[in-house]
Each structure stands twice: as structure tokens, then as C-alpha cells.
Amino acid sequence: MNNGVVIIGAGHGGVQAAASLREEGYEGRVTLIGDEAELPYHKPPLSKSFIKDSGAKPQILRAEAFYAAGSIDLLLGETVESLDPVGKQLKLVSGGSVSFDKVILATGSRPRVLPVEGGPLAGMLSLRSIADARAIRALAGEVEDIVILGGGFIGLEIAATLSAGGRRVTVVEAQQRLLARAVAPVVSAHVAARLAASGVRLLLNTVVNRIEGDDGHVSAVITSAGERIPAKMLIVGIGVVPNAELAAAAGIQTANGVRVDAQLRTSAPDILAIGDAASYRHWFTGADVRLESVQNATDHARLAARTITGHADTYSAVPWFWSDIGDMKLQMVGLTGGSDRQIVAGEPADNRFSVFHYSGPRLIGIESVNRPADHMLGRKMMGAGFSPDTQSVAGGSDALKAAFTDWQTRQPAPV
Incomplete structure (x- = not known):
């Protein structure tokens, strides 16, 4: 047990897992691998304060000194290419390898790709990383007509932010109401009314059939109703896909994410999964779920650390979420x-x-x-x-x- 714990993914869950291992008294080596070169940062502000303020900087999760003080090896800008649960080694895209005793998969999720005629073009963006937020912020400073595809939390947060900044924003949502999978109809109606009053145009029960471009840059979208909407920026927010491919390629069971038990162990006992990437039987509902929230990721991380340090707790956190829309x-x-x-x-x-x-x-x-x-x-x-x-x-x-x-x-x- 001298290779320690390797955490793959340096988002909220990964960083909390590293911190919690030390808080639980784990004395072995802890390695945190992140595919972004940035010091790990808070993601919720990206759709709000960050994109509206050209001078805004990332809000880091932990100061750099935290990792040094906790003897946490931080490998940034590195991507894991493959994972060997039997040989207990993972290979990096850069060519290196890392041995481990335990692995925590905190690989998160990625935006779902828009399957529509005409893409991809410059100006078509999604929001998941700080690089995405910087691209949205930069382009928003140059254009006025913006279409947001998807009436979920991220899309509506961005819509409210950019509309408040004077942009002409249209939200195109395939369902009959906003946030249809997340909230009650009375909340959907309330959000829609306030967004509309603030100047956001809402097209419900509508999809984008085609994207038009001009010199390789998006210029308009054509809806299922045949309307042509000018768009110098198209933000795609139609959901996410769990990053479970690394686990699947290693022979670990997956189903709408990486399957885990009540202690967050995968089908390979020395490998755990947490956060957006983890699919599990929820104690509260008895149904299989995969939850995308900071709370779920950080609570998972704390439990994963306890599992690794020999505790028998099972996951029993009450799920909670938040969103700031205008x-x-x-x-x-x-x-x-x-x-x-x-x-x-x-x-x-x-x-x-x-x-x-x-x-x-x-x-x-x-x-x-x-x-x-x-x-x-x-x-x-x-x-x-x-x-x-x-x-x-x-x-x-x-x-x-x-x-x-x-x-x-x-x-x-x-x-």
C-alpha cells in the first residue's frame, strides 16, 4: 500500500476527496489528476458573474498552498488514457504512467453534442469549463444576437446574464415548459414569466432543425416552425453525458455512468466513482440515479474517503441543488x-x-x-x-x- 490513492478529475468532487482523505487520517500518497492546466476552481460562477465581468478571475477551490501542506501531488493538464484495475496502473496521454492502490473516478460529465444539420461552426459553444466561459465572455462582447438551445438551469442562467448585459437572447426549448425535468409547473411558469419580462425571448415546444453559417461562423438558426433567428452565437445546453468511457474500457460496469454500490465502490473493488459520473441506487427513492450537482459530488467525495479509510458508512445524504437565474x-x-x-x-x-x-x-x-x-x-x-x-x-x-x-x-x- 505504498502507491496510494489516485483521484482522476480535479473538480469539486476530486478536490474534496483529496481533502477528505487527509481529514480522515489517510497517510498514504494522494495524487490528484486534472485535465485542465488551471488550479481547480468553482464552476457555478462561470454561467453568471464570470461571463458578465471581463475582469473576473477564476474562484479557486483551494489555494495552491493547500496541496503542498497536505502532501497532495497535483498533476494538472494531464489526461488519463487508460486504467488497468488488475495491474493497478494508469497511463497518461502525455506518455507517463502512475501506479495506485486505490482510484477515485471523479471524471464528471461533458456537454451533449447537438445533432443538427449545419454544425459545427465557429460561434457554437457549450459551457463546462473555464475555457468555455472565456470564449462565451469574449464573443458576447462582440455580438448582439444570441440563441441558447436548451431551457435547463445552465442555459437559463446564461440567458439571464447575457440579457441583463444588453444582448438579444432567444431560448429555444424542446419541452412544453422550462426546467421540465427539474421543477414543478408553477416554478417553470414563474421563471418563464420573469425571464420574458426581462427581455429574454422564449420559444417552447420548439427545436432547431438547421444552423446557417457565414464564412464558417454561425449566423442563424432555423427552427422546427420554420422561423429563421439571427444568431452570432449559439450556446448549446441540451444536457450532459457522463464521462464513463475510461471505466468502461477497463471492464468496469457502467449504466448511465459508472455503477457504484452504497459505499461508492465500482465493480472493481479498489476503484470508486463519485459525482456526475457515478450512477447508483438512491437511498431516498429506491431508484437508480445519476445526480449532477456540487453537493452530490462533495458528499460523495467525503464518503469515498471514509470507505477507503476503512469505515462502513453508506451514502445517505439528502440531495440539494441551487441555481441563480436573474x-x-x-x-x-x-x-x-x-x-x-x-x-x-x-x-x-x-x-x-x-x-x-x-x-x-x-x-x-x-x-x-x-x-x-x-x-x-x-x-x-x-x-x-x-x-x-x-x-x-x-x-x-x-x-x-x-x-x-x-x-x-x-x-x-x-x-
Whole structure:
């Protein structure tokens, strides 16, 4: 056990895994490999503050001194070409090799490619890395007509940011509502109304059939309705694909990502997977999921470190997410796919409300718009297993807190 742990991927999950290994008392070698030359950085600001401020710099996850102080070998600008679970060695594209005792795959995901006639052309961009954000920021300073393909969180965050900067922004979404896979219809409608009021044009139930170019640069998109929309920049945000190819080529089981058990081990026991790339049976829903969030990546990372250091914990974190779209802070807790009843608390007209999702009597999720107290209380309630009744929800934050406190006092003391 002298080759230590190699972490492949230097995003939020990879960096947290390195930190957590040291926090858990792991004394072996820790190597963190990232395919970008940048010091690991926060990704959420890329779709907001970074692209609107020409002087903005990356917000690093940890200072460079952290890696030195923790004896973490940082290999940046390196890509892993192959992984040998039996020989316990990985090869780098640069020609080198690294031996390991354990591997944590924190390989993340990549933007889905647009399968449409006319591409690719200059000016067609996606956002996943700081290089992408720099390209969007630079081009946005030169053009006025921008089309964003995809009405998910990233696309809408960018749309709100660029529209506020004076650009003419059109969002083209194939579904009948925005954020259709993520939030309740009342939240979708609210987001759509506020974006439209801010100047963003929304085309729902619409797809792009063709892209037109001029001298190799995108100039317009042709929609399924036959409309030609000028576009000097086309941002594609139609979802992501898990980076599971490295694992699959090594004979590790994959299915919508790298399959892991409740302790994040893959089918090769000395190799773990975390974050966007990991697919697993979720403790809360009993369904197979692959979650794309900073929270999921960092909580996975902490558990992976505990698994490697000999603990028997299983994954039991309550999932939560957030998104800043214009003047709307969306915060979500839980997984609402099995919701059969919703209760709205607050007033959408005030741009402050929450939607409580139930499956039968069980609270399974809360979506909040500019109601952070509901979100934070919701995380505590769901973590404890408490489901408030309708009257408590309708009574507002004070009634919810009182109901939760009363419930806690009635729980049996731990043995």
C-alpha cells in the first residue's frame, strides 16, 4: 500500500476527496489528476458573474498552498488514457504512467453534442469549463444576437446574464415548459414569466432543425416552425453525458455512468466513482440515479474517503441543488419524481414562494424561489425524516419550525 490513492478529475468532487482523505487520517500518497492546466476552481460562477465581468478571475477551490501542506501531488493538464484495475496502473496521454492502490473516478460529465444539420461552426459553444466561459465572455462582447438551445438551469442562467448585459437572447426549448425535468409547473411558469419580462425571448415546444453559417461562423438558426433567428452565437445546453468511457474500457460496469454500490465502490473493488459520473441506487427513492450537482459530488467525495479509510458508512445524504437565474434564487431539496401532491407556500407574485412535494403523506422535496429559510429548514426536516402536515406548511416558516421542534421532542432518545 505504498502507491496510494489516485483521484482522476480535479473538480469539486476530486478536490474534496483529496481533502477528505487527509481529514480522515489517510497517510498514504494522494495524487490528484486534472485535465485542465488551471488550479481547480468553482464552476457555478462561470454561467453568471464570470461571463458578465471581463475582469473576473477564476474562484479557486483551494489555494495552491493547500496541496503542498497536505502532501497532495497535483498533476494538472494531464489526461488519463487508460486504467488497468488488475495491474493497478494508469497511463497518461502525455506518455507517463502512475501506479495506485486505490482510484477515485471523479471524471464528471461533458456537454451533449447537438445533432443538427449545419454544425459545427465557429460561434457554437457549450459551457463546462473555464475555457468555455472565456470564449462565451469574449464573443458576447462582440455580438448582439444570441440563441441558447436548451431551457435547463445552465442555459437559463446564461440567458439571464447575457440579457441583463444588453444582448438579444432567444431560448429555444424542446419541452412544453422550462426546467421540465427539474421543477414543478408553477416554478417553470414563474421563471418563464420573469425571464420574458426581462427581455429574454422564449420559444417552447420548439427545436432547431438547421444552423446557417457565414464564412464558417454561425449566423442563424432555423427552427422546427420554420422561423429563421439571427444568431452570432449559439450556446448549446441540451444536457450532459457522463464521462464513463475510461471505466468502461477497463471492464468496469457502467449504466448511465459508472455503477457504484452504497459505499461508492465500482465493480472493481479498489476503484470508486463519485459525482456526475457515478450512477447508483438512491437511498431516498429506491431508484437508480445519476445526480449532477456540487453537493452530490462533495458528499460523495467525503464518503469515498471514509470507505477507503476503512469505515462502513453508506451514502445517505439528502440531495440539494441551487441555481441563480436573474433575480431568482432557486433552491431545491429532495428528489420530486414521485410527487403526487404539491402545496404552494408564499406568493409567486412577490417572487418569493416554495412548492412542497409529497408522495402520499411523505415530504419528498421542496423547491424554493427566494425563500432560503424554507430551503434550509427543508434540508433539516428531510434529513430527520419529518413530513409536515398541510396546516403547518400553510402557516409559514414559524409554524413549520414549531411543528418540526414539537416532532423532534417526541422522538425516542437514541439507544
